[in-house]
Amino acid sequence: MTDVVATTPGLFPLPDWAKSELSDLKGHQKGDLVSGDELPEVTDAYGRAREEMVDEQRGAGLDRVVEGQARWDDMLAHPLTVHENVETGGIVRYYDNNNFYRDPRVVGELTFSGDVGVELDHAVELLDDDPLQTVLPGPYTLANLATDEYYGDEAEFLAAVAEFLAGEIDAFPAHETLYLLEPSLVTNPPGDGRDERASDAIDEVAAATDADVVVHTYWEAFEEKPYAHLMDAGVDAIGFDLVTADREATFECINEYGTKDDIGLGLVDGQNTRVEEPETVAERVEWVHDRVPAAEFDTTYVSHNTEPFYLPVNRHREKLATLAEGARLARSEGVEL
Template identity: 30%
Template sequence: MFVANHSHYPRVGDSPELQKLRRAIEAAGRGAPKGELIQAQQEMTQRALHEQEEAGCDIVTDGQIRWYDGVSHFAGNFDGVAHGSIFRFFDTNFLIRQPIAKGKARWRGTLTAPDHAFAQRAAKKPVKAVLTGPVTLARHTILETDAYTNAMDLAADYAAGLVLEAKELFSAGATLLQVEEPSILTHPEDLPILKEFLAQINKSKPANASVFLATYFNDAAPLYTKLLELPVAGLIWDLTYSATLEERIAQGFSKVLGLGIADARNTKLEKPEDLARRIEKIAAKARGDIHLLPSCGLEYLPRGRAQEKLAVLAKTRRYLEG
């Protein structure tokens, strides 16, 4: 059983020291040398890695400290796609920059792989790389071009670029890759594109690498069987949105099982013994590894509480392992 971070991690905290990156971004906006911003990003990445490790994580992420958001970070790296106005991300109070496709989407080249390599050098634990999947990117993009007749066509081009990025991540040493696809839960008609995308990634991955699919912000139970059929090593579930998902999982699970069981959208701290009781039921019939995670990225929480949520998961594991 592993304790893992999900994806992002708060990039500022309440103390002046933990607001250094915020100040550096403001300064960069006023024309300060870019090197100062890069240094602040690197320092905050190191801090985020350290805090995850300190909380007891076995698998960490770089915290996505450099990303504006998970959608525009990738969509904006395609020629033919511009940044639009802001748009609420699912049911959060977090706003993303909505991409606008103005022409054929063509991947510009390496984006996150150097950041991954930096994080892995700085971390003591394995760093999981994260990509936002083509369905979620396409379903958040406004089409203002004749190059695409619908979002699925655009998703296919997004997929082609993201496969290249996955290869770069593997070349940079990534052995754990999480593909995030919250939009697949609201657009199940896009499953064939997602399946093909994951198959392409599998072809390019080294033998020692594992690819996981993460869904969140909606009930995955209606799509459960179809998600199980996808060519991934593991599935990461958000257990906070569904009344039935845990029961389905408890009937047996053969892939790596990611349990998003600590609510990353609310500050209320779970009791490890309560989580342990729920996990015991599921673990009895799980044949693969189990990852204990927050239900989604941690940037929806204040920094201190984000770390505490990870610590709760670590305590839960200790409780389970006696």
């Protein structure tokens, strides 16, 4: 019988008060923001937003609690845009959504930053005994979103990004799980040769933690070769978008190449304001079992398909409660996956 775990890929919507307050404060912030250079008032506002985000997860009853990523104005590009050897270029579109980030242009060596680790240290102070889940962009996605003006070679740049992320993880506090968000792996899949390098990069990042690692993909389904190579990486689970991606293609990959002992299921829509029923979540978990009859998963992670950043805060909180209750129902019904 699988253990059904309610979680989230992080990147929460900012509370309305924080949007207004931070907009005013950042109007007085001079120059590009580098880790540690924020005005004290900005740091304080992000701290209060973090506390609110942790509280809303604990109140909903999630099984894993994330930091919330309130400071990640540039979405998955954030770990680079706050790095001292990265310059932020113009505003570019974030995948196929009406959201944008500043293009991170890597102009020097990707040395240790520690920015995300500091955020997580603050989150741990709020958790009591709740299990922490850390969140990072996967190396392939982060390299895909960035512009390399230093390394000069695609393979070398990807390796440098992986080494950078692994170094950041070394500074993380103890955590139960690590979600590596890899939408580019399916929206802009690597071709021959690059697919193996992408898997190797993910493997290097995953090896930097003793926690369970979930490589979470979304918006589209896997192509076969990148998926087959990802199966060689030392990760505990692969996460699938079962809301917007082609489900038939997803299950073809799973049934053709197998999957890990754990699985991530993106079952709640992170972009649509319609709030799902907990019973629907539990039914979808069982439905996956019916589509993957040969698998026996140790852990099933149930989450949004995408980051909930796009949602109004009230709908976001309702969906957190749906995830928690849906996972509880699946456990109480004894779903055998």
